[in-house]
Amino acid sequence: MILKPTESELEIMQILWECGPLTVRKVNDLLNQQRRVGYTTTLKIMQIMAEKELLTRDTEHRSHVYTPTLQSEEVQSTILDHVLKTVFKGSRSNLVMQALGNHSVAKEEMEEIRLLIKKMEDKEDGIL
Amino acid sequence: MILKPTESELEIMQILWECGPLTVRKVNDLLNQQRRVGYTTTLKIMQIMAEKELLTRDTEHRSHVYTPTLQSEEVQSTILDHVLKTVFKGSRSNLVMQALGNHSVAKEEMEEIRLLIKKMEDKEDGIL
DNA sequence: TAAAAATTACGAAATCTTTCGTATGTAATT
DNA sequence: AATTACATACGAAAGATTTCGTAATTTTTA
Structure with missing residues (x-):
């Protein structure tokens, strides 16, 4: 992974790792169990993530279904390496x-x- | 510590932890061994850090001398806790x-x- | 002592991220 | 069929961080 995901991107990846491929609606609902955030906000971020290829999406059906391209361990490792370097x-x-x-x-x-x-x-x- | 320091702030704290109380000039010189950054950029960030009380400064002499208010262990712990929560x-x-x-x-x-x-x-x- | 160099203060541009309003189109409901 | 609900796309505002130019001041140098 080249890019360190932003905080919002990470939140969404967590949800997708936990609950499998999901629509924006589902992700936004789960996100709103943690904090208040508008639907189009979540949509926008997930679209950006798809552009960056942090997510892939199935556009067959009307509601697109998103899947993370990276495994949680890869991202954990990337972030931990960054912390290792910059903090320790x-x-x-x-x-x-x-x-x-x-x-x-x-x-x-x-x-x-x-x-x-x-x-x-x-x-x-x-x-x- | 309430606030997670930004990446730039962290870079500067690292330098100050390593090399003791320093002037902006010294910090900027050391910073430029890692990457190109202008003097007033470093100055500005250190001024902001002083406002936030991440640094204290001695303004007795013309060149102010900056010291981190937090120990590296405190910041390491704060950041690691954040990673623990958001990534793991x-x-x-x-x-x-x-x-x-x-x-x-x-x-x-x-x-x-x-x-x-x-x-x-x-x-x-x-x-x- | 005049010019050059160095320092702080300040504002604002540039960049990145998050947020959401609005437009548009499709499906479901009545 | 008309209305309502729901979805994507898009642009732009809002917020946070980084960057640096310029002005004002002090120190050093020639």
């Missing part, structure tokens, strides 16, 4: 420490993380 | 997994993280 001067461990420090994480999730780390240490023992 | 639907472990997955981290840093996790598990055994 590239230090991944500082980012992780900040993310974990003084916060509670469910036991199972913590276990998942612990296992991932173990696997990484086994694999890349001593390596950068 | 609040799942801290997903964020951490994404930050670690498929990336290399120096052995010592990894060890640091491992220790932190161990400490957290000991302290909050079984708790949220």
Whole structure:
């Protein structure tokens, strides 16, 4: 992904990742459960996203149906890399420490993380 | 911190955290090692930051000297919380997994993280 | 001391994003 | 068939951020 999505674009992608391909109407309804926003506003942003190819749309039926072109993991990774670079001067461990420090994480999730780390240490023992 | 700093503001804060209290001239010189930007642009942004109280300035001498009011950790935490909420639907472990997955981290840093996790598990055994 | 250089203040243009009104057309309802 | 509801397209206003030109002032240099 070249472009970092804007906040509004991200909101819409979240909804589409969660609830599958949707019409503008559906997206706007879900969006309005979070905050008040007009229908044509949502329409406009989704049209722009389609132009940018952040979404594809099926124009077969009267109500177009939109799908995100990127997977959530790709966008998460892009954004996290940007934060890593601009906020943590590239230090991944500082980012992780900040993310974990003084916060509670469910036991199972913590276990998942612990296992991932173990696997990484086994694999890349001593390596950068 | 109430407000998320803009990208430009963040760039400047990074420089000030790294290189201590500086004049606009110094900040602009350092900034120009990364990208081309005019002196008055940097000045303007730093003046706005002072208004917002992201920076304090010593106006004793002709060249004002600016200092960040927030520590880097505070801003890192604020921004990471925002990303957590808007990009990872609040799942801290997903964020951490994404930050670690498929990336290399120096052995010592990894060890640091491992220790932190161990400490957290000991302290909050079984708790949220 | 006069000219040049450096600094702050300020306003406004340029750019990016969000917002929505209006026009237009199609489907559903009466 | 006429009216109402619903959809897209489009342009432009509103808002936020970045950019920089210019004026006014002070310091430095020649």
